[in-house]
Amino acid sequence: MSILVVGSVAFDALQTPFGKIDRCLGGSATYFSVAASYFTEVELVAVVGEDFTDEDARIFEGRKINLDSLQRVAGAKTFFWSGEYGYDLNVAKTRDTQLNVFADFKPQLNDRQRHPDVLFLANIDPDLQYEVLQQTERPRLVALDTMNYWISSKRDSLERIFGAVDLIIINEAEVRQFTKEANLVKACRQILDLGAQTLVVKRGEYGVLMITKDAIFAAPAYPLENVFDPTGAGDTFAGGVLGYLASRAEVHDRELRRAIIFGSVLASFTVEKFSLDRLREISLRDIHERYQDFRALTHFDDFGAD
Amino acid sequence: MSILVVGSVAFDALQTPFGKIDRCLGGSATYFSVAASYFTEVELVAVVGEDFTDEDARIFEGRKINLDSLQRVAGAKTFFWSGEYGYDLNVAKTRDTQLNVFADFKPQLNDRQRHPDVLFLANIDPDLQYEVLQQTERPRLVALDTMNYWISSKRDSLERIFGAVDLIIINEAEVRQFTKEANLVKACRQILDLGAQTLVVKRGEYGVLMITKDAIFAAPAYPLENVFDPTGAGDTFAGGVLGYLASRAEVHDRELRRAIIFGSVLASFTVEKFSLDRLREISLRDIHERYQDFRALTHFDDFGAD
Numbered sequence: 001m002s003i004l005v006v007g008s009v010a011f012d013a014l015q016t017p018f019g020k021i022d023r024c025l026g027g028s029a030t031y032f033s034v035a036a037s038y039f040t041e042v043e044l045v046a047v048v049g050e051d052f053t054d055e056d057a058r059i060f061e062g063r064k065i066n067l068d069s070l071q072r073v074a075g076a077k078t079f080f081w082s083g084e085y086g087y088d089l090n091v092a093k094t095r096d097t098q099l100n101v102f103a104d105f106k107p108q109l110n111d112r113q114r115h116p117d118v119l120f121l122a123n124i125d126p127d128l129q130y131e132v133l134q135q136t137e138r139p140r141l142v143a144l145d146t147m148n149y150w151i152s153s154k155r156d157s158l159e160r161i162f163g164a165v166d167l168i169i170i171n172e173a174e175v176r177q178f179t180k181e182a183n184l185v186k187a188c189r190q191i192l193d194l195g196a197q198t199l200v201v202k203r204g205e206y207g208v209l210m211i212t213k214d215a216i217f218a219a220p221a222y223p224l225e226n227v228f229d230p231t232g233a234g235d236t237f238a239g240g241v242l243g244y245l246a247s248r249a250e251v252h253d254r255e256l257r258r259a260i261i262f263g264s265v266l267a268s269f270t271v272e273k274f275s276l277d278r279l280r281e282i283s284l285r286d287i288h289e290r291y292q293d294f295r296a297l298t299h300f301d302d303f304g305a306d
Numbered sequence: 307m308s309i310l311v312v313g314s315v316a317f318d319a320l321q322t323p324f325g326k327i328d329r330c331l332g333g334s335a336t337y338f339s340v341a342a343s344y345f346t347e348v349e350l351v352a353v354v355g356e357d358f359t360d361e362d363a364r365i366f367e368g369r370k371i372n373l374d375s376l377q378r379v380a381g382a383k384t385f386f387w388s389g390e391y392g393y394d395l396n397v398a399k400t401r402d403t404q405l406n407v408f409a410d411f412k413p414q415l416n417d418r419q420r421h422p423d424v425l426f427l428a429n430i431d432p433d434l435q436y437e438v439l440q441q442t443e444r445p446r447l448v449a450l451d452t453m454n455y456w457i458s459s460k461r462d463s464l465e466r467i468f469g470a471v472d473l474i475i476i477n478e479a480e481v482r483q484f485t486k487e488a489n490l491v492k493a494c495r496q497i498l499d500l501g502a503q504t505l506v507v508k509r510g511e512y513g514v515l516m517i518t519k520d521a522i523f524a525a526p527a528y529p530l531e532n533v534f535d536p537t538g539a540g541d542t543f544a545g546g547v548l549g550y551l552a553s554r555a556e557v558h559d560r561e562l563r564r565a566i567i568f569g570s571v572l573a574s575f576t577v578e579k580f581s582l583d584r585l586r587e588i589s590l591r592d593i594h595e596r597y598q599d600f601r602a603l604t605h606f607d608d609f610g611a612d
Binding site: 089186207217218224299300 | 393394395489490491492509511512513515521522523524525526529530531532533560563564567568594597598600601602603604605606607608
């Protein structure tokens with residue numbers, strides 16, 4: 001089982017109330033790949049500039065991440081994002097975005113890549129997401145992430161790709177923005193009516209709500225006393241969810257619930273340090289222990305049990 | 307096992323996007339008592355005016371609610387609140403508050419009431435809460451609710467009563483307002499340091515977080531497609547929590563978790579109709595069925611289970 005991810009590899013400059021860093025690794029596909037690689041083989045399709053060094057590429061080393069399609073463009077610079085967080089850490093304020101090599105990113109899958117088991121379309125232009133999907137023989141599972149920018153600028157394209165995938169990962173505010181419906185459950189059902197089987201709604205510090213045609217699952221976020229840098233939490237979450245699902249034979253309700261907890265576990269590690277500093281150092285044992293912590297956090301028994 | 311509640315019985319005028327009502331029953335102690343009475347005997351200490359009719363009092367009939375100390379003041383009017391909600395339903399806009407008989411409310415417990423098993427101090431002046439507590443022989447369990455108004459106007463009094471009770475029920479925004487700490491877990495620990503054993507944080511549509519010295523428990527809210535009127539949800543929740551706890555021999559982690567789910571179940575019914583219209587018509591069977599729905603909503607299994 002393996003997963004193909006198309007998205008961004010980037011450099012970030014970050015400022016949080018707890019520190020400041022001028023250049024660190026970032027990008028949706030970076031967080032996603034490292035997270036997913038704890039569970040499955042990952043093939044990364046992305047583009048970087050010549051400022052992306054072998055030292056930078058070490059983040060992917062020693063993991064099951066295939067970099068054959070991490071394209072390096074000579075004479076150009078890597079996608080750069082600069083952001084700032086206040087004390088509540090829920091909203092990033094973008095200070096600067098330089099698309100650089102990412103502006104002309106037109107992923108071309110090779111023959112091998114046209115048959116992925118699982119495909120994840122990270123947050124890029126929904127027209128590009130659709131083009132990538134069209135290049136594949138229909139994978140077993142196709143999922144995507146998106147952002148508010150595409151809802152306001154490319155609504156029709158988003159509607160098309162929403163109807164063409166199996167699983168949508170999206171922020172709560174984006175669900176309401178897309179549907180103009182205040183009630184979250186109703187809004188989710190409207191999106192599911194476009195065609196996907198599963199909607200996974202990210203609610204930041206409040207956790208995740210998963211809605212399918214038959215069931216609803218609510219998972220809290222891990223209540224951390226020290227959140228250092230929320231950058232990449234959503235991409236890490238997606239990596240955990242899809243990585244786990246790619247490692248399993250079937251995608252049904254029970255596996256989806258476990259996947260959401262694994263995604264939440266990984267995201268809870270990511271925010272403990274800057275960039276991927278914490279995510280890259282954890283072990284499977286750490287992941288499994290925190291999965292058990294989530295069980296303790298949410299467990300209540302049947303009232304008829306005594 | 308029984309519970310003594312001191313709080314308000316009121317008339318409300320409500321406007322939501324789904325309807326409008328000029329006069330209906332409300333008040334923290336009203337919602338609390340009806341909710342708690344599904345589990346235990348309730349003794350209600352409150353005051354109303356002569357406009358509170360026998361027809362109004364029917365809400366308490368046929369339930370295990372003792373009204374001996376529901377004082378009716380001749381020539382005076384019942385506490386009145388008028389509020390309005392927009393489509394997001396999370397924030398009530400107060401249009402009018404008339405304290406009326408509630409302005410001079412000085413609860414005096416009789417001999418029998420001085421020995422309650424469980425005492426709930428609904429959202430009233432923290433000095434009044436303290437005076438009521440002083441009138442009792444230390445009950446097995448003392449809990450309170452409060453509001454942002456007392457945090458800004460009577461901070462010292464609130465600090466005193468926080469240190470004198472076992473269980474505090476409070477909104478998330480109020481935790482941050484009281485502590486001036488953005489991280490919720492840290493903020494909760496600061497409040498627990500004042501003396502209480504258990505802090506139950508209400509997060510509206512995001513559910514509840516319970517923090518004790520030894521454990522954290524997160525419960526989602528029930529994802530309703532139709533929320534009609536959120537008035538009284540918090541008081542109903544408190545009634546379910548304390549009513550269930552009053553019915554049990556011990557207050558430990560397992561019972562607290564069940565209590566929070568029962569509180570969430572009852573609150574999810576309250577918001578389905580105006581005022582107490584839905585809460586008053588449900589059966590224990592309805593409550594138990596929705597408890598099971600909460601289990602289905604939150605359940606995920608151990609990943610080692612297959």
